[in-house]
Amino acid sequence: MAERTSTRSNGRASRRAFLDATAVLLRRQGYAGTGLSEIVARSGAPRGSLYFHFPGGKQELARAAMERSGEQLRRAIGATMDAPGGPRAAILALLDALAAGLEGSGYRDGCPIATVALETAAESEPLRETAAAVFESWVDELARALQDSGMERAGAQRRALFVLSAIEGALLLSRARRDVAPLRAVREELLLGLG
Amino acid sequence: MAERTSTRSNGRASRRAFLDATAVLLRRQGYAGTGLSEIVARSGAPRGSLYFHFPGGKQELARAAMERSGEQLRRAIGATMDAPGGPRAAILALLDALAAGLEGSGYRDGCPIATVALETAAESEPLRETAAAVFESWVDELARALQDSGMERAGAQRRALFVLSAIEGALLLSRARRDVAPLRAVREELLLGLG
């Protein structure tokens, strides 16, 4: 985990530990449901260091964690879309991967952004904006791949928005049901419907 | 509904006020982000009555409020689907109505269940189950209409799951962006793709 017991104190590693712990907890229980003490405990990093690394407190921490999670997933989406087989096969593969991840985590790890996005949409502009930017980066990744495969710009953008909507909704429904049927339904309907 | 035994104003009215206030607040800020004191303040009902009407506390209150919101929306979905024009036109009308409602509320009123569903999926079994049941009631309403229009059972169920997924995801993305483009994209893509 985090404790590297070399006499040297951690420094930058603490910052990273806070970020990782925050990302996990936000994903599972959201923003308001996650306490700073829980973050500190899970990170293993010293409590006194929290406000050194994140002077902006909980909000800054959440923002940084969301950007980190968002960037990771953005890269994963991009890599999947660029695999051979075209965007259509890639989207199906993405759905399979998400279903496997969700099921494998005991239905705890859905979208890392969605919960916070909904909670803070009307409560915190900075967090809302962060969530919106992350979503947009994912849409852009999908739209780019669609465009590369021959779609024109506006159509690709619209299709990307549609696909991400279906995925996000299916993750939500699957989590609530503890059953990947919604993700599978989206997979099969997209298979039929997508050109 | 409730026994309307011509008694005086108070009593049952407090219970209703708590429920309404809770429904609004859960929809806008989620479960963990909503305090009992805020609920009491908004309801206008006496603080001392809360645990009389809801001995189970916050959780029971949330559950009852979710069931209420869920049932209201279920009826609205059913009414829309039963309007002349068939399920295809009805789904488009539903999307229009949701977009108008979201925009008209300053992007505060999205899905009344989604936020709590995500927050509590791994934290509270009773609330998770409640959310799942509400979602299922909406899916059933959609599937029934699809079946009435000639689809066979399994296909209608799958299509209903897909449509609700797309709607929920679009509500999420639209709220985060403060822009109904995702809802519109879903509307147009469904228009093209749906039989």
Added chain:
DNA sequence: TCGCTAATAGACCGATCGATATAGTAAGCG
């Protein structure tokens, strides 16, 4: 070695959280 700074230690703050306990009031009814 010294001094500067990054980083940690952890006690502590007032506020608010959900929940409880107990007492009081009003309506319905014999």
Added chain:
DNA sequence: CGCTTACTATATCGATCGGTCTATTAGCGA
């Protein structure tokens, strides 16, 4: 009338919330 039940009022509980404070330590360049 007095009694019971339904409902309200208030005060307070311990826990936890996010955040701040002062003091101290470790590491590195000079």
